[in-house]
Amino acid sequence: MVTTIGRIALSLLQYLGELATLVSETCVSLVVAPIRWRLVLRQIVEVGWRSQMVVVVTGGFTGAVLAAQAYFQFSRLGMKSAVGSMVAVSMFRELAPVLTGLMVSGRVGAAIAAEIGTMKVTEQIDALRSLGVHPTDYLVVPRVLALLFSMPLLVAECCAVSVLAGYVLGVHVLDISAAYYVRNMLLYAGPRDLKMALTKGLVFGIVIVFIACHQGLKTSNGAVGVGRAPTEAVVNGSLAVLILNFFLTFALNMVFPAGV
Amino acid sequence: MISVRQLKKKLGAQEVLRGVDLEIATGETCAIMGRSGCGKSVLLKHFVGLFKPTSGTVWVDGEDITPLPERKLGAIRKKVGMLFQSGALFDSMNVEENIAFPLREAGLRNPKEIRDRVAEALEMVDLAGEQKKMPENLSGGMRKRVGLARTIVGRPACILYDEPTTGLDPIASDSINHLIRRLQKRLSVTSVVVTHDMKTAFHTADRIAFLHEGRIYFHGLPADLRASQDEAIVNFIEGRSGESS
Ligand SMILES: Nc1ncnc2c1ncn2[C@@H]1O[C@H](COP(=O)(O)OP(=O)(O)OP(=O)(O)O)[C@@H](O)[C@H]1O
Numbered sequence: 001m002v003t004t005i006g007r008i009a010l011s012l013l014q015y016l017g018e019l020a021t022l023v024s025e026t027c028v029s030l031v032v033a034p035i036r037w038r039l040v041l042r043q044i045v046e047v048g049w050r051s052q053m054v055v056v057v058t059g060g061f062t063g064a065v066l067a068a069q070a071y072f073q074f075s076r077l078g079m080k081s082a083v084g085s086m087v088a089v090s091m092f093r094e095l096a097p098v099l100t101g102l103m104v105s106g107r108v109g110a111a112i113a114a115e116i117g118t119m120k121v122t123e124q125i126d127a128l129r130s131l132g133v134h135p136t137d138y139l140v141v142p143r144v145l146a147l148l149f150s151m152p153l154l155v156a157e158c159c160a161v162s163v164l165a166g167y168v169l170g171v172h173v174l175d176i177s178a179a180y181y182v183r184n185m186l187l188y189a190g191p192r193d194l195k196m197a198l199t200k201g202l203v204f205g206i207v208i209v210f211i212a213c214h215q216g217l218k219t220s221n222g223a224v225g226v227g228r229a230p231t232e233a234v235v236n237g238s239l240a241v242l243i244l245n246f247f248l249t250f251a252l253n254m255v256f257p258a259g260v
Numbered sequence: 261m262i263s264v265r266q267l268k269k270k271l272g273a274q275e276v277l278r279g280v281d282l283e284i285a286t287g288e289t290c291a292i293m294g295r296s297g298c299g300k301s302v303l304l305k306h307f308v309g310l311f312k313p314t315s316g317t318v319w320v321d322g323e324d325i326t327p328l329p330e331r332k333l334g335a336i337r338k339k340v341g342m343l344f345q346s347g348a349l350f351d352s353m354n355v356e357e358n359i360a361f362p363l364r365e366a367g368l369r370n371p372k373e374i375r376d377r378v379a380e381a382l383e384m385v386d387l388a389g390e391q392k393k394m395p396e397n398l399s400g401g402m403r404k405r406v407g408l409a410r411t412i413v414g415r416p417a418c419i420l421y422d423e424p425t426t427g428l429d430p431i432a433s434d435s436i437n438h439l440i441r442r443l444q445k446r447l448s449v450t451s452v453v454v455t456h457d458m459k460t461a462f463h464t465a466d467r468i469a470f471l472h473e474g475r476i477y478f479h480g481l482p483a484d485l486r487a488s489q490d491e492a493i494v495n496f497i498e499g500r501s502g503e504s505s
Protein backbone atom coordinates (compact mmCIF):
# COMPACT_ATOMS: atom_id res chain seq x y z
CA MET A 1 0.00 0.00 0.00
CA VAL A 2 2.63 2.49 1.10
CA THR A 3 4.92 1.40 -1.69
CA THR A 4 2.11 1.80 -4.22
CA ILE A 5 1.44 5.33 -3.05
CA GLY A 6 5.15 6.01 -3.11
CA ARG A 7 5.44 4.69 -6.64
CA ILE A 8 2.54 6.80 -7.86
CA ALA A 9 4.00 9.88 -6.20
CA LEU A 10 7.37 9.20 -7.77
CA SER A 11 5.99 8.73 -11.25
CA LEU A 12 3.92 11.89 -10.85
CA LEU A 13 7.02 13.79 -9.81
CA GLN A 14 8.94 12.40 -12.74
CA TYR A 15 6.13 13.35 -15.09
CA LEU A 16 6.06 16.90 -13.74
CA GLY A 17 9.83 17.04 -14.06
CA GLU A 18 9.67 16.03 -17.71
CA LEU A 19 7.01 18.65 -18.34
CA ALA A 20 9.14 21.27 -16.60
CA THR A 21 12.09 20.31 -18.78
CA LEU A 22 9.99 20.76 -21.90
CA VAL A 23 8.75 24.14 -20.66
CA SER A 24 12.27 25.35 -19.95
CA GLU A 25 13.49 24.07 -23.33
CA THR A 26 10.67 26.00 -24.94
CA CYS A 27 11.65 29.16 -23.10
CA VAL A 28 15.26 28.73 -24.23
CA SER A 29 14.05 28.17 -27.76
CA LEU A 30 11.95 31.34 -27.67
CA VAL A 31 15.06 33.28 -26.75
CA VAL A 32 17.78 31.73 -28.88
CA ALA A 33 15.97 30.50 -31.99
CA PRO A 34 14.08 32.56 -34.54
CA ILE A 35 10.34 32.03 -34.37
CA ARG A 36 8.83 30.33 -37.41
CA TRP A 37 5.84 32.57 -37.97
CA ARG A 38 4.52 30.59 -40.93
CA LEU A 39 4.22 27.52 -38.75
CA VAL A 40 2.65 29.56 -35.96
CA LEU A 41 0.06 30.86 -38.39
CA ARG A 42 -0.68 27.41 -39.73
CA GLN A 43 -1.13 26.12 -36.19
CA ILE A 44 -3.42 29.01 -35.30
CA VAL A 45 -5.65 28.02 -38.19
CA GLU A 46 -5.45 24.39 -37.15
CA VAL A 47 -5.96 24.70 -33.40
CA GLY A 48 -7.78 28.01 -33.11
CA TRP A 49 -9.83 28.69 -36.17
CA ARG A 50 -10.95 25.10 -36.68
CA SER A 51 -11.88 24.64 -33.01
CA GLN A 52 -14.55 27.30 -33.15
CA MET A 53 -17.32 24.94 -34.13
CA VAL A 54 -17.03 22.75 -31.03
CA VAL A 55 -16.55 25.73 -28.78
CA VAL A 56 -19.60 27.55 -30.14
CA VAL A 57 -21.82 24.48 -29.81
CA THR A 58 -20.55 23.83 -26.30
CA GLY A 59 -21.04 27.41 -25.21
CA GLY A 60 -24.44 27.78 -26.82
CA PHE A 61 -26.04 24.69 -25.37
CA THR A 62 -24.47 25.08 -21.95
CA GLY A 63 -25.58 28.71 -21.72
CA ALA A 64 -29.09 27.70 -22.71
CA VAL A 65 -29.50 24.82 -20.24
CA LEU A 66 -27.97 26.90 -17.51
CA ALA A 67 -30.55 29.60 -18.21
CA ALA A 68 -33.32 27.03 -18.19
CA GLN A 69 -32.25 25.47 -14.89
CA ALA A 70 -31.74 28.86 -13.27
CA TYR A 71 -35.18 29.89 -14.47
CA PHE A 72 -36.86 26.78 -13.01
CA GLN A 73 -35.30 27.46 -9.60
CA PHE A 74 -35.40 31.24 -9.53
CA SER A 75 -38.93 31.61 -10.83
CA ARG A 76 -40.26 29.93 -7.68
CA LEU A 77 -38.50 32.58 -5.65
CA GLY A 78 -39.71 35.35 -7.91
CA MET A 79 -36.18 36.15 -9.05
CA LYS A 80 -36.55 35.42 -12.73
CA SER A 81 -34.58 38.48 -13.75
CA ALA A 82 -31.50 37.11 -11.98
CA VAL A 83 -31.19 34.37 -14.60
CA GLY A 84 -29.04 36.54 -16.85
CA SER A 85 -26.46 37.39 -14.23
CA MET A 86 -26.44 33.82 -13.00
CA VAL A 87 -25.68 32.51 -16.50
CA ALA A 88 -23.08 35.16 -17.22
CA VAL A 89 -21.20 34.87 -13.95
CA SER A 90 -21.07 31.10 -13.87
CA MET A 91 -20.15 30.84 -17.53
CA PHE A 92 -17.44 33.48 -17.35
CA ARG A 93 -15.90 32.43 -14.09
CA GLU A 94 -16.09 28.66 -14.38
CA LEU A 95 -17.87 26.91 -17.18
CA ALA A 96 -16.60 28.64 -20.30
CA PRO A 97 -12.90 28.23 -19.51
CA VAL A 98 -13.31 24.70 -18.21
CA LEU A 99 -15.53 23.46 -21.02
CA THR A 100 -13.41 25.15 -23.67
CA GLY A 101 -10.36 23.63 -22.03
CA LEU A 102 -11.89 20.17 -22.12
CA MET A 103 -13.02 20.52 -25.73
CA VAL A 104 -9.68 21.89 -26.86
CA SER A 105 -7.86 19.19 -24.95
CA GLY A 106 -9.97 16.61 -26.75
CA ARG A 107 -9.67 18.09 -30.16
CA VAL A 108 -6.30 19.80 -30.23
CA GLY A 109 -4.38 17.89 -27.57
CA ALA A 110 -5.20 14.60 -29.22
CA ALA A 111 -4.23 15.84 -32.66
CA ILE A 112 -0.93 17.28 -31.44
CA ALA A 113 0.02 14.11 -29.57
CA ALA A 114 -0.90 11.91 -32.52
CA GLU A 115 0.97 14.01 -35.05
CA ILE A 116 4.15 14.43 -33.06
CA GLY A 117 3.95 10.81 -31.91
CA THR A 118 3.76 9.61 -35.49
CA MET A 119 6.74 11.76 -36.40
CA LYS A 120 8.63 10.30 -33.48
CA VAL A 121 8.11 6.63 -34.33
CA THR A 122 8.72 7.12 -38.05
CA GLU A 123 12.10 8.76 -37.34
CA GLN A 124 10.92 12.12 -38.69
CA ILE A 125 12.02 13.79 -35.48
CA ASP A 126 15.45 12.22 -35.80
CA ALA A 127 15.47 13.45 -39.39
CA LEU A 128 14.71 16.98 -38.19
CA ARG A 129 17.53 16.77 -35.69
CA SER A 130 19.92 15.35 -38.26
CA LEU A 131 19.16 18.35 -40.45
CA GLY A 132 20.17 20.62 -37.60
CA VAL A 133 16.66 21.64 -36.58
CA HIS A 134 15.75 21.42 -32.92
CA PRO A 135 12.38 19.63 -32.56
CA THR A 136 11.34 22.10 -29.86
CA ASP A 137 11.89 25.04 -32.21
CA TYR A 138 10.07 23.41 -35.05
CA LEU A 139 7.25 21.48 -33.40
CA VAL A 140 6.65 22.75 -29.87
CA VAL A 141 7.13 26.51 -30.07
CA PRO A 142 4.67 27.12 -32.95
CA ARG A 143 2.00 25.06 -31.20
CA VAL A 144 2.56 26.78 -27.86
CA LEU A 145 2.32 30.21 -29.43
CA ALA A 146 -0.75 29.21 -31.41
CA LEU A 147 -2.60 28.03 -28.31
CA LEU A 148 -1.41 31.01 -26.30
CA PHE A 149 -3.05 33.19 -28.90
CA SER A 150 -6.13 31.10 -29.63
CA MET A 151 -7.24 29.86 -26.24
CA PRO A 152 -8.31 33.23 -24.73
CA LEU A 153 -10.15 34.04 -27.93
CA LEU A 154 -11.91 30.68 -27.90
CA VAL A 155 -12.92 31.17 -24.27
CA ALA A 156 -14.19 34.65 -25.05
CA GLU A 157 -16.17 33.24 -27.94
CA CYS A 158 -17.62 30.56 -25.71
CA CYS A 159 -18.63 33.21 -23.15
CA ALA A 160 -20.25 35.41 -25.77
CA VAL A 161 -22.21 32.58 -27.35
CA SER A 162 -23.39 31.23 -24.01
CA VAL A 163 -24.62 34.61 -22.82
CA LEU A 164 -26.40 35.11 -26.11
CA ALA A 165 -27.97 31.66 -25.94
CA GLY A 166 -29.05 32.28 -22.34
CA TYR A 167 -30.57 35.57 -23.37
CA VAL A 168 -32.45 34.13 -26.31
CA LEU A 169 -33.84 31.29 -24.22
CA GLY A 170 -34.61 33.46 -21.20
CA VAL A 171 -36.17 36.41 -22.98
CA HIS A 172 -37.75 34.86 -26.05
CA VAL A 173 -38.74 31.42 -24.81
CA LEU A 174 -39.16 31.76 -21.05
CA ASP A 175 -40.54 35.28 -21.18
CA ILE A 176 -38.24 37.08 -18.80
CA SER A 177 -38.31 40.84 -19.27
CA ALA A 178 -35.46 41.81 -21.55
CA ALA A 179 -34.70 45.06 -19.76
CA TYR A 180 -34.42 43.41 -16.33
CA TYR A 181 -32.45 40.51 -17.74
CA VAL A 182 -29.83 42.81 -19.21
CA ARG A 183 -29.79 45.25 -16.32
CA ASN A 184 -29.21 42.54 -13.76
CA MET A 185 -26.64 40.89 -15.90
CA LEU A 186 -24.65 44.08 -16.24
CA LEU A 187 -25.05 44.76 -12.54
CA TYR A 188 -23.58 41.45 -11.36
CA ALA A 189 -21.25 40.48 -14.16
CA GLY A 190 -18.42 42.78 -15.13
CA PRO A 191 -15.01 43.04 -16.70
CA ARG A 192 -13.44 41.22 -13.73
CA ASP A 193 -15.37 38.09 -14.73
CA LEU A 194 -14.16 38.31 -18.29
CA LYS A 195 -10.59 38.80 -17.05
CA MET A 196 -10.94 35.69 -14.96
CA ALA A 197 -12.24 33.75 -17.96
CA LEU A 198 -9.37 34.87 -20.17
CA THR A 199 -6.72 34.20 -17.54
CA LYS A 200 -8.02 30.71 -16.98
CA GLY A 201 -8.20 30.13 -20.70
CA LEU A 202 -4.60 31.20 -21.12
CA VAL A 203 -3.40 28.91 -18.36
CA PHE A 204 -5.41 25.95 -19.66
CA GLY A 205 -4.11 26.51 -23.17
CA ILE A 206 -0.51 26.40 -21.96
CA VAL A 207 -1.11 23.30 -19.88
CA ILE A 208 -2.90 21.45 -22.68
CA VAL A 209 -0.28 22.18 -25.30
CA PHE A 210 2.66 21.18 -23.15
CA ILE A 211 1.01 17.97 -22.02
CA ALA A 212 0.17 17.06 -25.60
CA CYS A 213 3.60 17.91 -27.02
CA HIS A 214 5.33 16.02 -24.24
CA GLN A 215 3.15 12.97 -24.82
CA GLY A 216 3.90 13.08 -28.54
CA LEU A 217 7.64 13.51 -28.11
CA LYS A 218 7.98 10.59 -25.73
CA THR A 219 5.99 8.21 -27.92
CA SER A 220 7.70 4.93 -28.58
CA ASN A 221 6.65 1.43 -29.49
CA GLY A 222 5.35 1.96 -33.01
CA ALA A 223 1.67 2.02 -33.89
CA VAL A 224 0.63 0.92 -30.40
CA GLY A 225 2.44 3.89 -28.91
CA VAL A 226 0.92 6.26 -31.45
CA GLY A 227 -2.49 4.91 -30.53
CA ARG A 228 -1.87 5.52 -26.86
CA ALA A 229 -0.36 8.99 -27.08
CA PRO A 230 -3.54 10.96 -27.89
CA THR A 231 -5.57 9.09 -25.30
CA GLU A 232 -3.10 9.91 -22.59
CA ALA A 233 -2.75 13.48 -23.77
CA VAL A 234 -6.51 13.96 -23.56
CA VAL A 235 -6.89 12.26 -20.19
CA ASN A 236 -3.95 14.08 -18.61
CA GLY A 237 -4.91 17.37 -20.25
CA SER A 238 -8.51 17.17 -19.09
CA LEU A 239 -7.57 16.18 -15.55
CA ALA A 240 -5.05 18.99 -15.41
CA VAL A 241 -7.70 21.47 -16.55
CA LEU A 242 -10.17 20.33 -13.91
CA ILE A 243 -7.67 20.23 -11.07
CA LEU A 244 -5.98 23.48 -11.98
CA ASN A 245 -9.34 25.14 -12.31
CA PHE A 246 -10.05 24.41 -8.66
CA PHE A 247 -6.89 26.14 -7.50
CA LEU A 248 -7.16 28.93 -10.04
CA THR A 249 -10.65 29.74 -8.83
CA PHE A 250 -9.33 30.43 -5.35
CA ALA A 251 -6.23 32.23 -6.50
CA LEU A 252 -8.01 34.39 -9.04
CA ASN A 253 -10.84 35.13 -6.64
CA MET A 254 -8.34 37.24 -4.73
CA VAL A 255 -7.28 39.10 -7.85
CA PHE A 256 -10.70 39.48 -9.47
CA PRO A 257 -13.18 39.10 -6.57
CA ALA A 258 -16.68 37.99 -7.50
CA GLY A 259 -19.87 39.96 -6.89
CA VAL A 260 -20.41 43.64 -6.47
CA MET B 261 36.74 12.69 -40.42
CA ILE B 262 35.00 10.36 -38.00
CA SER B 263 36.74 8.63 -35.19
CA VAL B 264 35.04 6.45 -32.63
CA ARG B 265 36.79 5.28 -29.48
CA GLN B 266 35.60 2.59 -27.13
CA LEU B 267 31.99 3.40 -27.91
CA LYS B 268 29.54 1.56 -25.71
CA LYS B 269 25.80 1.91 -25.89
CA LYS B 270 23.13 0.33 -23.78
CA LEU B 271 19.53 0.54 -24.91
CA GLY B 272 17.23 -0.61 -22.16
CA ALA B 273 18.77 -3.74 -20.74
CA GLN B 274 20.52 -4.63 -23.98
CA GLU B 275 24.15 -3.79 -24.58
CA VAL B 276 24.01 -3.02 -28.29
CA LEU B 277 27.52 -1.65 -28.78
CA ARG B 278 30.26 -3.03 -26.57
CA GLY B 279 33.34 -1.01 -27.37
CA VAL B 280 33.49 0.05 -31.00
CA ASP B 281 36.73 1.53 -32.31
CA LEU B 282 36.62 2.90 -35.83
CA GLU B 283 38.50 5.49 -37.88
CA ILE B 284 37.06 6.87 -41.09
CA ALA B 285 39.46 9.05 -43.00
CA THR B 286 38.38 12.18 -44.85
CA GLY B 287 37.39 11.43 -48.43
CA GLU B 288 37.16 7.67 -48.07
CA THR B 289 34.10 5.47 -48.31
CA CYS B 290 33.69 3.00 -45.52
CA ALA B 291 31.07 0.28 -45.61
CA ILE B 292 29.74 -1.06 -42.33
CA MET B 293 28.36 -4.57 -42.61
CA GLY B 294 26.90 -6.92 -40.11
CA ARG B 295 23.91 -9.03 -39.34
CA SER B 296 20.46 -7.52 -38.96
CA GLY B 297 20.00 -6.17 -35.46
CA CYS B 298 23.69 -6.05 -34.64
CA GLY B 299 23.58 -2.29 -34.10
CA LYS B 300 24.62 -0.74 -37.41
CA SER B 301 21.88 1.87 -37.41
CA VAL B 302 22.53 2.65 -33.76
CA LEU B 303 26.24 3.13 -34.49
CA LEU B 304 25.51 5.39 -37.44
CA LYS B 305 23.19 7.58 -35.37
CA HIS B 306 26.02 8.19 -32.93
CA PHE B 307 28.00 9.87 -35.71
CA VAL B 308 25.58 12.81 -35.78
CA GLY B 309 24.75 12.81 -32.10
CA LEU B 310 21.26 11.34 -32.45
CA PHE B 311 22.29 8.89 -29.74
CA LYS B 312 24.55 9.73 -26.83
CA PRO B 313 27.08 7.01 -25.98
CA THR B 314 26.83 5.27 -22.63
CA SER B 315 30.60 5.58 -22.60
CA GLY B 316 33.34 6.29 -25.10
CA THR B 317 33.80 9.21 -27.48
CA VAL B 318 32.85 10.15 -31.02
CA TRP B 319 35.03 12.67 -32.86
CA VAL B 320 33.73 14.32 -35.99
CA ASP B 321 35.94 16.65 -37.99
CA GLY B 322 38.38 16.99 -35.13
CA GLU B 323 35.79 17.73 -32.48
CA ASP B 324 34.56 15.51 -29.68
CA ILE B 325 30.79 15.64 -30.12
CA THR B 326 29.94 13.46 -27.13
CA PRO B 327 29.57 16.24 -24.56
CA LEU B 328 27.86 18.70 -26.91
CA PRO B 329 24.27 19.63 -26.04
CA GLU B 330 21.61 19.30 -28.73
CA ARG B 331 21.78 22.95 -29.76
CA LYS B 332 25.54 22.88 -30.31
CA LEU B 333 25.29 19.87 -32.61
CA GLY B 334 23.68 21.93 -35.37
CA ALA B 335 27.04 22.89 -36.88
CA ILE B 336 28.21 19.27 -37.06
CA ARG B 337 24.92 18.19 -38.55
CA LYS B 338 25.24 20.73 -41.35
CA LYS B 339 28.48 19.00 -42.33
CA VAL B 340 27.26 15.42 -41.93
CA GLY B 341 24.15 14.34 -43.80
CA MET B 342 22.26 11.21 -42.92
CA LEU B 343 20.04 8.95 -44.98
CA PHE B 344 17.69 7.05 -42.70
CA GLN B 345 16.93 3.41 -43.20
CA SER B 346 13.21 4.22 -43.45
CA GLY B 347 13.75 7.35 -45.53
CA ALA B 348 12.14 9.38 -42.71
CA LEU B 349 10.43 11.80 -45.10
CA PHE B 350 8.28 14.51 -43.55
CA ASP B 351 4.84 13.22 -44.39
CA SER B 352 3.19 16.63 -44.16
CA MET B 353 5.29 17.85 -47.10
CA ASN B 354 5.47 16.78 -50.71
CA VAL B 355 8.65 15.53 -52.34
CA GLU B 356 9.78 18.97 -53.41
CA GLU B 357 9.24 20.54 -49.98
CA ASN B 358 11.02 17.64 -48.34
CA ILE B 359 14.09 18.11 -50.48
CA ALA B 360 13.95 21.88 -50.22
CA PHE B 361 13.81 21.68 -46.42
CA PRO B 362 17.58 21.59 -45.78
CA LEU B 363 18.09 24.38 -48.31
CA ARG B 364 15.51 26.61 -46.66
CA GLU B 365 17.00 25.82 -43.26
CA ALA B 366 20.40 26.83 -44.59
CA GLY B 367 18.92 30.22 -45.41
CA LEU B 368 18.35 29.87 -49.13
CA ARG B 369 15.38 32.03 -50.17
CA ASN B 370 15.51 32.38 -53.94
CA PRO B 371 12.61 30.19 -55.20
CA LYS B 372 14.17 29.55 -58.58
CA GLU B 373 17.47 28.43 -57.12
CA ILE B 374 15.66 26.15 -54.68
CA ARG B 375 13.57 24.68 -57.49
CA ASP B 376 16.66 24.05 -59.59
CA ARG B 377 18.61 22.44 -56.78
CA VAL B 378 15.64 20.19 -55.95
CA ALA B 379 15.26 19.16 -59.58
CA GLU B 380 18.96 18.46 -59.80
CA ALA B 381 18.90 16.30 -56.66
CA LEU B 382 15.87 14.39 -57.92
CA GLU B 383 17.64 13.83 -61.21
CA MET B 384 20.58 12.30 -59.39
CA VAL B 385 18.36 9.69 -57.75
CA ASP B 386 16.45 8.95 -60.97
CA LEU B 387 13.22 10.54 -59.83
CA ALA B 388 13.01 13.55 -62.10
CA GLY B 389 9.53 15.03 -62.26
CA GLU B 390 8.15 13.53 -59.04
CA GLN B 391 8.20 16.86 -57.18
CA LYS B 392 4.51 17.09 -56.36
CA LYS B 393 3.88 13.62 -54.97
CA MET B 394 3.22 13.13 -51.27
CA PRO B 395 5.41 10.61 -49.39
CA GLU B 396 2.42 8.35 -48.68
CA ASN B 397 2.00 7.87 -52.42
CA LEU B 398 5.56 6.68 -53.00
CA SER B 399 6.86 3.15 -53.00
CA GLY B 400 9.40 2.13 -50.37
CA GLY B 401 12.28 2.37 -52.79
CA MET B 402 11.16 5.76 -54.05
CA ARG B 403 10.88 7.03 -50.49
CA LYS B 404 14.42 5.98 -49.82
CA ARG B 405 15.65 7.74 -52.93
CA VAL B 406 13.78 10.94 -52.02
CA GLY B 407 15.42 10.65 -48.60
CA LEU B 408 18.74 10.34 -50.37
CA ALA B 409 17.99 13.41 -52.46
CA ARG B 410 17.15 15.34 -49.30
CA THR B 411 20.44 14.22 -47.77
CA ILE B 412 22.65 15.21 -50.69
CA VAL B 413 20.92 18.42 -51.70
CA GLY B 414 22.66 20.43 -48.98
CA ARG B 415 26.04 19.14 -50.23
CA PRO B 416 27.36 17.90 -46.90
CA ALA B 417 31.03 17.04 -46.55
CA CYS B 418 30.18 13.66 -45.16
CA ILE B 419 27.19 11.42 -45.85
CA LEU B 420 25.96 8.52 -43.77
CA TYR B 421 23.88 6.06 -45.75
CA ASP B 422 21.77 3.62 -43.79
CA GLU B 423 21.08 0.79 -46.23
CA PRO B 424 20.78 2.94 -49.35
CA THR B 425 19.98 0.03 -51.65
CA THR B 426 17.86 -2.27 -49.51
CA GLY B 427 14.45 -2.68 -51.10
CA LEU B 428 15.51 -1.28 -54.47
CA ASP B 429 15.44 -3.20 -57.71
CA PRO B 430 18.88 -4.23 -59.10
CA ILE B 431 18.96 -1.41 -61.63
CA ALA B 432 18.04 1.29 -59.14
CA SER B 433 20.56 -0.05 -56.64
CA ASP B 434 23.26 -0.06 -59.28
CA SER B 435 22.54 3.57 -60.06
CA ILE B 436 22.65 4.42 -56.33
CA ASN B 437 25.99 2.63 -56.07
CA HIS B 438 27.31 4.75 -58.90
CA LEU B 439 25.87 7.86 -57.30
CA ILE B 440 27.70 7.16 -54.04
CA ARG B 441 30.91 6.61 -55.98
CA ARG B 442 30.37 9.75 -58.04
CA LEU B 443 29.72 11.93 -55.00
CA GLN B 444 32.92 10.67 -53.46
CA LYS B 445 35.01 11.21 -56.58
CA ARG B 446 33.63 14.54 -57.70
CA LEU B 447 32.88 16.26 -54.41
CA SER B 448 35.29 14.17 -52.32
CA VAL B 449 32.52 13.38 -49.91
CA THR B 450 33.39 11.14 -47.01
CA SER B 451 30.84 8.34 -46.95
CA VAL B 452 29.76 5.70 -44.50
CA VAL B 453 27.55 3.07 -46.08
CA VAL B 454 25.68 0.68 -43.86
CA THR B 455 24.58 -2.26 -45.93
CA HIS B 456 23.87 -5.97 -46.16
CA ASP B 457 24.32 -5.86 -49.86
CA MET B 458 27.66 -7.35 -50.94
CA LYS B 459 27.46 -5.61 -54.28
CA THR B 460 27.01 -2.21 -52.73
CA ALA B 461 29.79 -2.84 -50.24
CA PHE B 462 32.32 -4.07 -52.77
CA HIS B 463 31.35 -1.53 -55.38
CA THR B 464 31.41 1.58 -53.24
CA ALA B 465 33.76 0.95 -50.35
CA ASP B 466 37.44 1.71 -49.99
CA ARG B 467 37.39 -0.13 -46.72
CA ILE B 468 34.88 -2.37 -45.02
CA ALA B 469 34.14 -2.67 -41.33
CA PHE B 470 32.37 -5.75 -40.08
CA LEU B 471 30.31 -5.22 -36.92
CA HIS B 472 29.83 -8.36 -34.88
CA GLU B 473 28.70 -8.81 -31.28
CA GLY B 474 28.91 -5.11 -30.56
CA ARG B 475 32.49 -4.65 -31.76
CA ILE B 476 34.31 -4.02 -35.00
CA TYR B 477 35.32 -7.56 -35.84
CA PHE B 478 37.12 -6.72 -39.04
CA HIS B 479 38.22 -3.47 -40.64
CA GLY B 480 40.19 -3.47 -43.84
CA LEU B 481 40.22 -3.59 -47.61
CA PRO B 482 37.37 -5.32 -49.46
CA ALA B 483 39.83 -7.76 -50.96
CA ASP B 484 41.04 -8.77 -47.50
CA LEU B 485 37.48 -9.33 -46.36
CA ARG B 486 36.86 -11.59 -49.32
CA ALA B 487 40.03 -13.50 -48.68
CA SER B 488 39.31 -13.89 -44.98
CA GLN B 489 39.08 -17.42 -43.63
CA ASP B 490 37.35 -16.37 -40.42
CA GLU B 491 34.19 -18.36 -39.85
CA ALA B 492 31.86 -15.48 -38.88
CA ILE B 493 32.94 -13.48 -41.91
CA VAL B 494 32.81 -16.36 -44.36
CA ASN B 495 29.35 -17.33 -43.18
CA PHE B 496 28.17 -13.75 -43.56
CA ILE B 497 29.61 -13.26 -47.04
CA GLU B 498 28.35 -16.56 -48.35
CA GLY B 499 25.04 -16.28 -46.55
CA ARG B 500 25.24 -19.47 -44.51
CA SER B 501 23.16 -19.74 -41.38
CA GLY B 502 24.85 -22.95 -40.26
CA GLU B 503 21.62 -24.89 -40.49
CA SER B 504 21.28 -27.99 -42.59
CA SER B 505 18.10 -29.57 -43.73
N1 LIG C 1 15.46 3.22 -29.81
C1 LIG C 1 15.77 1.98 -29.40
N2 LIG C 1 15.42 1.56 -28.17
C2 LIG C 1 15.75 0.33 -27.74
N3 LIG C 1 16.41 -0.56 -28.46
C3 LIG C 1 16.78 -0.22 -29.70
C4 LIG C 1 16.48 1.07 -30.23
N4 LIG C 1 16.97 1.13 -31.49
C5 LIG C 1 17.54 -0.07 -31.71
N5 LIG C 1 17.44 -0.89 -30.65
C6 LIG C 1 17.98 -2.24 -30.52
O1 LIG C 1 19.33 -2.18 -30.88
C7 LIG C 1 19.69 -3.31 -31.66
C8 LIG C 1 20.37 -2.84 -32.92
O2 LIG C 1 19.44 -2.17 -33.73
P1 LIG C 1 19.84 -1.54 -35.13
O3 LIG C 1 18.64 -0.86 -35.65
O4 LIG C 1 21.07 -0.74 -34.98
O5 LIG C 1 20.16 -2.83 -35.98
P2 LIG C 1 20.74 -2.88 -37.46
O6 LIG C 1 22.08 -3.48 -37.37
O7 LIG C 1 20.63 -1.55 -38.10
O8 LIG C 1 19.77 -3.92 -38.13
P3 LIG C 1 19.12 -3.85 -39.61
O9 LIG C 1 20.18 -4.33 -40.51
O10 LIG C 1 17.99 -4.81 -39.53
O11 LIG C 1 18.73 -2.47 -39.86
C9 LIG C 1 18.43 -4.08 -31.92
O12 LIG C 1 18.47 -5.24 -31.11
C10 LIG C 1 17.31 -3.19 -31.49
O13 LIG C 1 16.34 -3.95 -30.83
Ligand SMILES: [Mg+2]
Pocket residue numbers: 300301302345422
Ligand atom coordinates in the same frame (compact mmCIF):
# COMPACT_ATOMS: atom_id res chain seq x y z
MG1 LIG D 1 19.49 -0.69 -39.46
